[in-house]
Amino acid sequence: MLLVKQELLAALANTLESFSPGAGAKAAFESPKVAAHGDFASTAAMQLAKPLGRKPRELAEELSAALLATPAFGRWVQAVEIAGPGFLNIRLKTAAKQQVVQEVLTAKEAYGRQPANGRKVLVEFVSANPTGPLHVGHGRQAALGDAICNLRAAQGDDVFREFYYNDAGVQIQTLASSVEMRARGLKPGDAEWPSGEKAAAYNGDYIADIAEDFKAQKTVKADDREVTATGDITDIDAIREFAVAYLRREQDLDLQAFRVRFDNYYLESSLYTSGRVEAAVQKLVAAGKTYEQDGALWLKSTDYGDDKDRVMKKGDGTYTYFVPDVAYHIAKWERGFHTVVNIQGTDHHGTIARVRAGLQAAGVGIPAGYPDYVLHTMVRVMKGGEEVKISKRAGSYVTLRDLIEWTSTDAVRFFLLSRKPDTEYTFDVDLAVAKNNDNPVYYVQYAHARICSVLAAWGGDVAALAEVDLAPLESPAAQALMLLLAKYPDMLTAAAKDYAPHDVTFYLRELAASYHSYYDAERILVDDEAVKKARLALVAATARVLHNGLAILGVSAPSKM
Structure with missing residues (x-):
């Protein structure tokens, strides 16, 4: 349905230009908040009403008629309805929704992915001090960082994974x-x-x-x-x-057990031995962004939005902890990474302003807002109805290895990605091992395995399903499933832009629910060959999108459960 959407957007853009040449009205579709209101929605009439001096609903009526007169809308759109103050609610023909099945089956693992764009992105995550086993907070960070890397790679970025650790101090x-x-x-x-x-x-x-x-x-x-x-x-x-x-x-x-890899390990000590820390300080001094007071060297960080100036070098000659961070990020910039994402705990929130201030003040061309940060809260662990706080091996906290051994890598990754990073999260060990629909990772993986079981029972050539006639896919359940498949690429793009892998977990749970509803509504392996193959094509496409989405999260898609 990507081609269908592109055709409709082009028709909308041309129509808007004809109504108001040069106004630059944005041609875009939204998803209606209520599914019954249609498949796409547009606010174009409300955008143009003020510059044209028109009433939004009257303008919407004229836009609707003009759009339906275009070849693209005539081919793919069943109706354009006016709602509220001037929304255009667009209902697609069944044939338009059916296009997505062929697109998914043809693209396979590439469905939803964008071509390479040449943009270099560095994601720094975990970065645990080598003083003890990784704890569950590190696990949340590892899952977040790895999934964000996968999301950005799916958008065509050249992603570099880096682990920074303090080997001194x-x-x-x-x-x-x-x-x-x-x-x-x-x-x-x-x-x-x-x-x-x-x-x-x-x-x-x-x-x-x-x-x-x-x-x-x-x-x-x-x-x-x-x-x-x-x-x-x-x-x-x-x-x-x-x-x-x-x-x-x-x-x-x-990390290997958690299926997380890195391209580079960067030692904090190398910032000192290479002279990068001293060089960063000298850049700031030369730029006139420092001053001496009470025997210490201060950064004029308030010039860049910080709430107070910060000490860089203490009276005893040692540097404060944010100074090597500034040197490290100058190194990232000079290595060609102009998009950098740091995954850190919320306890690092106070360092953001001072690091960014130091980078801007250094005078090397680094813009405000560099680097990006994704901050996450810690994780509570519940087991047997009680909170677990201590691991015998670690002595004072629950380790990532504990969670993996109590449940599975798949469960830990999916669960730790199932909420926004900055929200408190409680990991329920008992739920993570439950084999029922209350367990979200089981629910999604079971949908995939259920489809694989149907395809195995059929025993035919799945690749050939990309060429079958999809006309029999007319039921409401089938159309709802197809429309959800079509939303996958846009969902991925938005999740990558917002550093929000939790959106992928929400989508996969919704897709699994839609498939289970479809499975309950329609028998797939029917006697009618045309109907059977059309339904098989739909469920095969669903399995593919489930597989692709789980891969973004670093979670397996089992064929049997």
Whole structure:
């Protein structure tokens, strides 16, 4: 139905131009809020009414008549109705809706995707410090980042996936000292073990595992390098190097199990060793965007919308944490990534204004609003009707690995993508393993498997269904399903633009519901050959769109359940 829509939009644009030459009225269709009102809607009459000095409804009547006189509307449109203050509600002929079935079956996995556009997009996500296992918040971020990458790639973007991690700083020192204490035989609760709310120690069992492997002089491989433990528990630098490599490997294994990959791992330490941090500071100083006060170097961030100026360099000579962020994003820009998306927790909200201020002030051509941010809230986990807060392995939080082992990668990804990122979310483990219609991922996957079962029972050539006569697809249930299939490309485009993979989950649940309704309304494998093949073509197209949409989310589309 893409070609049908394009023809109708072209006819609408030409008609609007004839009514008001040069006015630039927008030729666009909306989906009516109530399905009974039609298949497409246009606000064109209300747009033109004021510049033409006309009443919207009267103008809508004239536009309706003019549109129906065009070849495209004559071929594909059953009626144009006037509603409310001047809406044009368009009802398509059945033949117009049937076009989508052939389009889907012909395009296959390319249905809904746009051609390559040459635009480079960098998406930075997860970026967890190598100080412990990935928690469920990292899981939400991994699912979001991967799905957003898939959405942008579907729009023709050249997408680059990057993981940035802090391989220096206080948390890494705490990791090393925690492993060192475990290696000496200490454990949480001992008198010498740090305690209290702000204790400088990690208590999880994973620290003991690292200590044992360090003493055993094990070798771990992470980030394309191997690190062999020396076994010398007095060498804190050797412990630090081994512990970081160990946890990077553990995180990589978790991400592999979660079906998430990266094109590059960017080390914070490289910003210092390469001189990028100092170079960024000098750019800001040279641009006159800094000043010294109370022994510290300040950024004039209020010049760029921040609520107050920010300290860049403290009196002791160390940089505040947003300075390497500025250097890192200048590096992203200079690497040719002029569209950058950062997936981060809502606790990073306060850094956005100061990072953007530093980037604009640097004078390297970076525009306001760079980079884009998608912020997400943390995740509560419920199991057996009770909230789960602690994992034995992690010591203080539920890990991503816990969720995967309790449920499945498919369930975790779909569930974590099923709400807007900035809304609170509770992951219900019991629901995620339920095999019923209340479980959204089961409901969608079952629709796909149900179609595969029908096609297998038929046993014919699915590819040949792209050429069958679709005229028998006239029932309301069939038309509703076809219209929903036709909405998939526009839904993808909007979800990519808004960084909203949750829209894909909503769409797939709606499509699955429409298919289940169709399946209940009409028997597919009937004796009439023409009717049977038309219905098979429709359900095969539905399976394809379910498969394509699940792939965007990184969720499998099983043929049997």
